[in-house]
Amino acid sequence: MQDFTGKVAFITGGASGIGLAMAKVFGRAGMKVMLADIEPAALAAAVEELRGLQVRVEGVVADVTSRDSLKSAALETIAKFGKVHVVCNNAGVGSGGAFGTVPPKDWAWVVDVNQLGVVYGMETFAPLMMSHGEGGHFVNTASMAGMVSPPGMEPYCATKFAVVAMSEGWAMQLAPHDIGVSILCPGFVKTRIHESRRNRPPEYGPDSQPPGFDSSLSSPVLTGIPVEPVAERVLEGIRDNDLYIFTHPEMRGAVEARFQNILAAFDKSAASPALSVLPDRAPPELNL
Numbered sequence: 001m002q003d004f005t006g007k008v009a010f011i012t013g014g015a016s017g018i019g020l021a022m023a024k025v026f027g028r029a030g031m032k033v034m035l036a037d038i039e040p041a042a043l044a045a046a047v048e049e050l051r052g053l054q055v056r057v058e059g060v061v062a063d064v065t066s067r068d069s070l071k072s073a074a075l076e077t078i079a080k081f082g083k084v085h086v087v088c089n090n091a092g093v094g095s096g097g098a099f100g101t102v103p104p105k106d107w108a109w110v111v112d113v114n115q116l117g118v119v120y121g122m123e124t125f126a127p128l129m130m131s132h133g134e135g136g137h138f139v140n141t142a143s144m145a146g147m148v149s150p151p152g153m154e155p156y157c158a159t160k161f162a163v164v165a166m167s168e169g170w171a172m173q174l175a176p177h178d179i180g181v182s183i184l185c186p187g188f189v190k191t192r193i194h195e196s197r198r199n200r201p202p203e204y205g206p207d208s209q210p211p212g213f214d215s216s217l218s219s220p221v222l223t224g225i226p227v228e229p230v231a232e233r234v235l236e237g238i239r240d241n242d243l244y245i246f247t248h249p250e251m252r253g254a255v256e257a258r259f260q261n262i263l264a265a266f267d268k269s270a271a272s273p274a275l276s277v278l279p280d281r282a283p284p285e286l287n288l
């Protein structure tokens with residue numbers, strides 16, 4: 001997508017952090033913005049702030065864990081702005097802890113928001129983008145935690161790896177419809193992600209998070225990079241139809257180390273006596 005003027009963006013988790021920063025950058029680039037968020041007060045404040053910056057913005061309370069909620073938000077966006085061209089499936093929450101201590105319902109909560117929320121966003125908005133025929137772009141917020149998996153972050157990493165995997169496939173499927181898909185993979189960014197539990201709904205049961213997880217996150221998050229360059233980088237990524245959008249080039253080594261381990265394991269399997277009985281095979285066609 002080269003021309004942003006007059007285009008319409010829909011951003012989940014738009015009332016805070018990276019989502020709100022994307023709204024500001026998109027607004028400056030001439031886009032109209034619909035902010036969607038589960039937190040009504042923060043949403044109202046964000047809309048007011050953006051209007052003060054002369055951004056053409058509306059807000060809608062939406063919970064990404066509900067297909068119906070996203071569908072209503074999509075209908076409201078169409079009612080307000082007519083079309084949607086860019087969708088940022090950005091809402092996300094964090095949980096983790098030492099092995100065996102993650103509250104069982106936290107697994108469901110993190111999967112519902114971080115993984116299924118992205119599925120529902122894609123499935124709600126892709127048909128709308130296809131219907132207007134002007135092309136479009138999805139930005140699915142994963143994380144560096146979708147590339148490497150530090151211990152103690154398993155629920156979060158599992159969902160962020162899933163966002164990477166799903167988005168890689170969707171990018172290929174949607175390209176013929178002139179719809180791009182980018183995967184945003186930031187390292188630590190200064191936001192309120194370490195306070196995610198403010199949005200943990202009561203239906204996930206009593207909040208029995210192991211002590212220390214949020215506080216162990218707060219220091220790297222609060223000393224993370226500011227949100228604005230991340231949002232500017234997202235705009236570059238949409239413009240160039242980048243599949244992966246990284247914001248922390250200094251973390252490249254961690255990804256290289258992981259892939260070196262994986263490739264070493266392939267080398268080991270190639271030399272394995274157990275497999276040596278098999279005939280030579282061609283790689284399967286995976287359309288990669």
Ligand SMILES: NC(=O)c1ccc[n+]([C@@H]2O[C@H](COP(=O)([O-])OP(=O)(O)OC[C@H]3O[C@@H](n4cnc5c(N)ncnc54)[C@H](O)[C@@H]3O)[C@@H](O)[C@H]2O)c1
Pocket residue numbers: 012013014015016017018019036037038039042062063064065090091092093113141142143144185186187188189190191192193194195196199221224
């Ligand atoms: N901050 C970081 O260091 C960092 C790093 C990598 C990836 N991320 C990802 O960036 C995205 C944005 O997070 P952030 O860092 O700006 O944190 P944030 O807490 O400041 O913003 C997250 C937003 O998501 C909203 N939200 C939470 N649950 C929701 C739901 N069910 N439905 C709708 N909205 C909901 C929150 O109200 C909040 O406005 C997340 O996906 C997060 O995992 C953050």
